[in-house]
Amino acid sequence: MESDEKDLVKEPFTEYGVYSYADYLSWEIDEMVELIKGKVFRSAAAAPRRKHQKIVLRLGSELLNFLEKKSCEVFIAPFDVRLPVKSRKNEDIFTVVQPEVCVVCDRSKLDEAGCVGAPDLIVEVLSPGNNKKELQNKYEVYEESGVSEYWIISPYEETLMINSLTDGKYVATRLFTRGDIVKSKCVSGFELDLEEFFEKID
Secondary structure, X not given: OOOOHHHEOOOOOOOOOOOOHHHHHHOOOOOOEEEEOOEEEEOOOOOOOHHHHHXXXXXXXXXXXXXXXXXXXXXXXXXXXXXOOOOOOHHHOOOEEOOOEEEEOOHHHEEOOEEEOOOOEEEEEOOOXXXXXXXXXXXXXXXXXXXXXXXXXXXXXXXXXXXXXXXXXXXXXXXXXXXXXXXXXXXXXXXXXXXXXXXXXX
16 A cells, blocks of 8 residues: 655655564654554654644543443553554564554453554544544554454544444444434443533533
8 A cells, every 4th residue: 555655754764664563662763653564654743733632631531431440441642552463473563553542451462562452442533644544544454453443533523433343344434523422332331422522622
């Protein structure tokens, strides 16, 4: 798959290089980067915008409160999620992402470095410059890796779409917005009132 030129880290990485988690661990860089099928992607040059961060913090808090005393755990970025294809060896893992929010119910996937294997729920918040990465590149690896639910939130349109894994393929909902109450299938019982949620973000 071709990647956006502006998303690819030029130095010290090459556009045509293919890198593993072992390479990733060896880099001494200040910026946050992700690997998607061996290609290096960086975050936007500037810090995320205020509304973006408020959404991440509030949704993470809602999930944290809901999951208290339950077996699942919630994490927010930066938090490495490694998505192995065949082997869990560092040199054999070519996708390492940092979702804005993720929920992991199988604690055997957790180690000191983060998560190895598909989380149950991943939430990404769109921001200028990363839409292709979230809507295309990450969509594909999350589907292939078996992430049960992939939520995509657009802060300024105030919409949320849920992609649910069905027979190995994502099935998308309509775009939810203010006035809707969304429910998670994989985090049983969790609901989000979008009117109230976006009202608190303003």
